[in-house]
Amino acid sequence: MLPVVVVHGGAGHIPKERTEESTIGVKEAARTGYAILQRGGSAVDAVVEAVALMETNPRFNAGRGSVLNIKGEVEMDALVMDGRTLDSGAVSAVRRIANPVQLARLVMEKTKHLCLTAEGASKFARSMGVPEVPEESLITDYAKMRWKKNLEPDANPVECQMGKMGTVGAVAVDMDGNIACATSTGGMINKMEGRVGDTPCVGCGGYADNKIGAVSPTGHGEAIMKVTLSRLVLFHMEQGKTPEEASDLALAYMKERVDGLGGVVVVDHNGTWAARFSSLQMSWAAAQQGKLHFGLFHGDHFTEPVEEHT
Amino acid sequence: MLPVVVVHGGAGHIPKERTEESTIGVKEAARTGYAILQRGGSAVDAVVEAVALMETNPRFNAGRGSVLNIKGEVEMDALVMDGRTLDSGAVSAVRRIANPVQLARLVMEKTKHLCLTAEGASKFARSMGVPEVPEESLITDYAKMRWKKNLEPDANPVECQMGKMGTVGAVAVDMDGNIACATSTGGMINKMEGRVGDTPCVGCGGYADNKIGAVSPTGHGEAIMKVTLSRLVLFHMEQGKTPEEASDLALAYMKERVDGLGGVVVVDHNGTWAARFSSLQMSWAAAQQGKLHFGLFHGDHFTEPVEEHT
Numbered sequence: 001m002l003p004v005v006v007v008h009g010g011a012g013h014i015p016k017e018r019t020e021e022s023t024i025g026v027k028e029a030a031r032t033g034y035a036i037l038q039r040g041g042s043a044v045d046a047v048v049e050a051v052a053l054m055e056t057n058p059r060f061n062a063g064r065g066s067v068l069n070i071k072g073e074v075e076m077d078a079l080v081m082d083g084r085t086l087d088s089g090a091v092s093a094v095r096r097i098a099n100p101v102q103l104a105r106l107v108m109e110k111t112k113h114l115c116l117t118a119e120g121a122s123k124f125a126r127s128m129g130v131p132e133v134p135e136e137s138l139i140t141d142y143a144k145m146r147w148k149k150n151l152e153p154d155a156n157p158v159e160c161q162m163g164k165m166g167t168v169g170a171v172a173v174d175m176d177g178n179i180a181c182a183t184s185t186g187g188m189i190n191k192m193e194g195r196v197g198d199t200p201c202v203g204c205g206g207y208a209d210n211k212i213g214a215v216s217p218t219g220h221g222e223a224i225m226k227v228t229l230s231r232l233v234l235f236h237m238e239q240g241k242t243p244e245e246a247s248d249l250a251l252a253y254m255k256e257r258v259d260g261l262g263g264v265v266v267v268d269h270n271g272t273w274a275a276r277f278s279s280l281q282m283s284w285a286a287a288q289q290g291k292l293h294f295g296l297f298h299g300d301h302f303t304e305p306v307e308e309h310t
Numbered sequence: 311m312l313p314v315v316v317v318h319g320g321a322g323h324i325p326k327e328r329t330e331e332s333t334i335g336v337k338e339a340a341r342t343g344y345a346i347l348q349r350g351g352s353a354v355d356a357v358v359e360a361v362a363l364m365e366t367n368p369r370f371n372a373g374r375g376s377v378l379n380i381k382g383e384v385e386m387d388a389l390v391m392d393g394r395t396l397d398s399g400a401v402s403a404v405r406r407i408a409n410p411v412q413l414a415r416l417v418m419e420k421t422k423h424l425c426l427t428a429e430g431a432s433k434f435a436r437s438m439g440v441p442e443v444p445e446e447s448l449i450t451d452y453a454k455m456r457w458k459k460n461l462e463p464d465a466n467p468v469e470c471q472m473g474k475m476g477t478v479g480a481v482a483v484d485m486d487g488n489i490a491c492a493t494s495t496g497g498m499i500n501k502m503e504g505r506v507g508d509t510p511c512v513g514c515g516g517y518a519d520n521k522i523g524a525v526s527p528t529g530h531g532e533a534i535m536k537v538t539l540s541r542l543v544l545f546h547m548e549q550g551k552t553p554e555e556a557s558d559l560a561l562a563y564m565k566e567r568v569d570g571l572g573g574v575v576v577v578d579h580n581g582t583w584a585a586r587f588s589s590l591q592m593s594w595a596a597a598q599q600g601k602l603h604f605g606l607f608h609g610d611h612f613t614e615p616v617e618e619h620t
Contacts, residue, residue, distance in 0.1 A: 024350040075430075086398050086536035086568055092402070092506065093427045113498075113505045114532050117403045118428035120504010121387075188423075194430010195423045196402065196510075203538035226396035231538050235545050258396055301439035 001272030001288065002176050003037035005030055005046050006277065009060050009283035010166025010264035011218040019060045019283075019296055027294055029053045033172055034287035034306055037141045043180035043208075043250070044105070047081030047170040047216075051101040051182040053080075054168035058140045062168045063099055065140050066186020068147040069193055074138045076186050076201035078104040083179035083208035090115040090200035094122060096132045101184045102201075103130055108131050115200055143186075152192040167199060169206065169216030171267045179269060181206040181214040188221060203231035211246040212237050213269055216248075219254075219262015219279060230279075233266055241266050247276035311581030311598065313347035313484050317360050318585065319370050319593035320476025321528040323572035329593075329606055332367045336595040337382040337604055343482055344597035344616055351444055353490035353518075354392050356522050357526075359479040361388075361411040361492040362516070364478035368450045372478045373409055375450050376496020379503055384448045386469075386496055388507035390416040393489035393518035400425040400510035406433060406442045411494045414438055414510075416421045420579045427509055453496075460500040477509060479516065479526030489579060491524040491540075493518040498531060508533030513541035522547050523558075523579055529572015529589060536568045543576055557586035563586070 009026040022247035035279025036041070055063025078100035083090035091100050092115060107116050108127050116124050124217075126132070132277040149155065167185035183206045185199045196290035199205035205221075207230040217228040224230075229250055236246035243266040253280050254260045265276025265284055275284035275295070277309045285294040292306045319336040327528070343360035347353070361554035365373025376384045386558025388410035399418025401410050401430045402425060415554040416438050417426050426434050458464065477495035484490075493516045508531040509515035515531075517540040518524035525540040534540075539560055546556035565588050566571045575594055585594035585605070595604040602616045 011478070068360055088535070092508075093430065103374075111502060112532070113502060113507075114535050115506040115511075116504045117506050118430075118504055120403065120428075120502060124502055137370050159358055192426065192430060194426045194428055194432055196400075196425040196427050197423075200506075201511045201513070201533045203541060207538070222422070225398070225424050225512045226539065230519070232515060259592065288565060 002177065004267055004271045004273055004286065004288040005033035005037060005050060005170060005172040006265040006267060006275055006286040007033065007050050007170040007284065008216065008218050008263060009054060009168050009267045011277045011279040011282040012166055013280045014283065018059060022283040022297055023053055023294060025050040025057045026040050027061050027292060028282045029170065030088045030285035030292060031306060033170055037172060040175060043178045044080065044154045045175040046104050046172040047180045047182035048080055048101055051168055051172040051184050052099045054241040055099050055101060055184050058148060060168045061166055061186045064138050065143060066138055067132060067189040068139065068143050069191050071193055072147055074135060076100045077197055078184040079200050079206045079208055080104045080108055080182040081180060081202065081208040082108065086209060088114050088198045088202050090229055091121040093194050094116040096135055097125055097130065098133045101182050102294040103155055121208045146189055167218040169218060169265060171214040171216050171265050173267050173271050175270065177210065179208050179210050179214045179267065181216045182217045190235040193308065198224040201225060205230065207231050207234055208270060209234065213243060213266050213267050217264045217268050218263055218282065220260045223258045223260020224262055227254045229254060233264055237268060243272055243274035244276060249275050251276060251278040277289040312487065313482065313576055314484040314581045314583055314596065314598040315347060315356050315480060316342035316575040316577060316583045316585055316596040317343065317480040317574060317594065318528050318575045319364060319527065321589040321592040322476055322594060323586045323590045330370060332593040333604060333606055334595045335364055335367045335369050336571055337602060338603060339480065339614060340595035340597045344479055347482060349473050350485060352388065353481055353482040353484040353488045354355040354609060356482040357412050357461040357490045357492035358390055358415050360480040361478055362409045365409050365411060365494050370478045370496040371476055371496045372391040372565050374448050375446055375453060377499040378449065378453050379501050382457055382502055383609040384445060384496060386392050386410045387507055388494040389510050389516045390414045390418055390492040391490060391516055391518040392418065397520060398424050398512050402506045402510040403504055407435055407440065408443045411492050421613050432434045451473065451524065456499055477528040479528060479575060481524040481526050481575050483579065484576050484582050485593050487520065487579060489520050489524045489577065491518040491526045493526045510535040511535060513538045517541050517544055519544065520579060523553060525574050525576050527572055527574045528592065533564055533568045533570020534572055537564045539564060543574055547578060553582055553584035554586060557584050561586060593609065
């Protein structure tokens with residue numbers, strides 16, 4: 001059953017003209033993570049590089065392609081967690097970084113802290129030699145269009161957010177049975193300056209524990225925080241639920257208790273995985289035993305060989 | 311059994327010359343919270359005002375009296391959570407604010423977000439008319455002395471932190487059975503600029519749910535985050551453990567799994583409360599049924615009437 005990697009490219013209602021690109025993006029990310037695992041790479045390597053690929057892809061709300069805050073700027077959150085040690089690294093409201101998830105990994109590996117925010121995160125990036133990129137290089141025309149649309153007085157950014165594209169994330173178990181998760185996002189469209197969502201908050205925007213499994217969520221960040229969604233899924237698994245049962249229980253609870261929609265990708269320590277969502281759609285892909293699984297709508301479960309025959 | 315409020319003034323090893331002041335401080339805070347509850351105030355009112363009092367008190371590592379970051383500056387984190395709605399508000403790495411917990415409450419009540427960080431939090435404070443205070447007004451001679459001492463090459467800030475004084479926090483249940491928690495801190499001594507600890511992270515630095523109870527923790531922030539300590543205590547309570555049993559289980563797990571020490575104050579929805587710690591000391595006080603309970607060392611449980619007879 002090992003190794004395995006599962007990725008998501010955000011929950012919500014993905015516009016028809018973007019569904020194909022979103023599916024291509026998550027499949028590429030799952031293949032990238034799986035190739036790392038197959039050559040003996042760690043779960044942390046796999047989730048960070050899978051997420052970094054989606055950050056670089058302008059079709060997702062993370063890195064390049066991030067939604068804009070109310071001022072039209074990009075502020076990003078990212079998290080990585082290593083299930084061996086429960087160590088994690090996060091950045092919040094960081095600017096002008098191409099791959100926030102890689103910076104989060106440096107926070108985990110090179111500091112005694114678990115989270116650095118805003119200008120402090122930028123200073124740390126400079127001290128590590130991480131290049132600062134021009135803000136414009138992160139901003140797509142699509143993000144600008146949506147920002148302007150949501151400045152209108154009757155706009156509903158939460159609905160618009162759920163209606164388009166979301167956070168990206170990945171979970172993996174490597175050949176040694178080590179487990180990790182990573183999540184990265186531009187946050188909520190037209191958010192206030194300095195708004196921090198669920199992503200960099202351990203237990204909300206992700207959690208990984210070798211003894212249980214790992215979760216990376218997507219959806220309405222504030223709802224995810226209210227129910228500490230990632231840790232909640234894992235608590236259900238500790239009580240004997242499968243990844244699929246645990247995900248469905250936690251997502252149903254989030255809907256009922258705080259009226260929140262979203263989705264999760266989950267693995268347990270045996271390599272059993274799930275990709276579940278309460279939103280209309282979630283783009284997801286998983287790679288295991290040479291096979292690539294993927295889907296977008298409820299009930300979708302397509303497969304093809306991981307090795308592409310071209 | 312209702313109403314009830316329990317507060318802490320930090321876990322660790324409190325120097326002898328400061329123990330009396332720390333005990334006076336937590337007793338005052340518990341009395342303040344209890345008076346609010348007795349006149350029909352909400353649990354949120356009680357925890358916010360109890361914590362604000364300890365922020366104003368220079369003897370605690372929150373608000374005035376906060377520890378300094380590596381540059382000798384004050385950056386503060388705070389959280390408040392309302393167990394009725396699971397709504398919460400937080401600020402991280404905020405500067406020049408006398409009472410971060412009150413700003414966190416404004417984030418909860420006046421925005422659609424749950425957390426604002428750094429300069430974004432400051433801008434929100436200005437927009438709400440919260441006065442900016444001079445940084446020097448938050449810095450005590452004691453904090454400056456400890457900052458300088460920890461700049462020395464052989465310093466051990468984590469040990470020093472645990473060896474002195476910590477985060478402040480409160481949990482309460484009001485007459486209507488509503489539950490809340492609040493936590494506030496200057497963070498870890500000589501931390502990197504922009505370091506965010508457990509406090510503003512929902513489920514780590516606090517959690518409140520009317521259906522279960524509430525927790526406010528103190529101790530080594532990074533260890534608290536690794537085990538999502540507050541949510542962990544409440545999960546044990548959901549499984550039928552008492553607040554005391556749940557606290558002891560979660561603190562023992564934090565010690566065993568990630569070598570972390572700390573403490574918690576806890577209430578359940580019936581008003582049963584606990585103040586437990588794995589560190590050498592934790593200053594705590596609780597007020598219930600006209601009686602004030604307090605202690606500092608393991609085994610301490612002193613009582614006196616809430617109404618002071620002077």
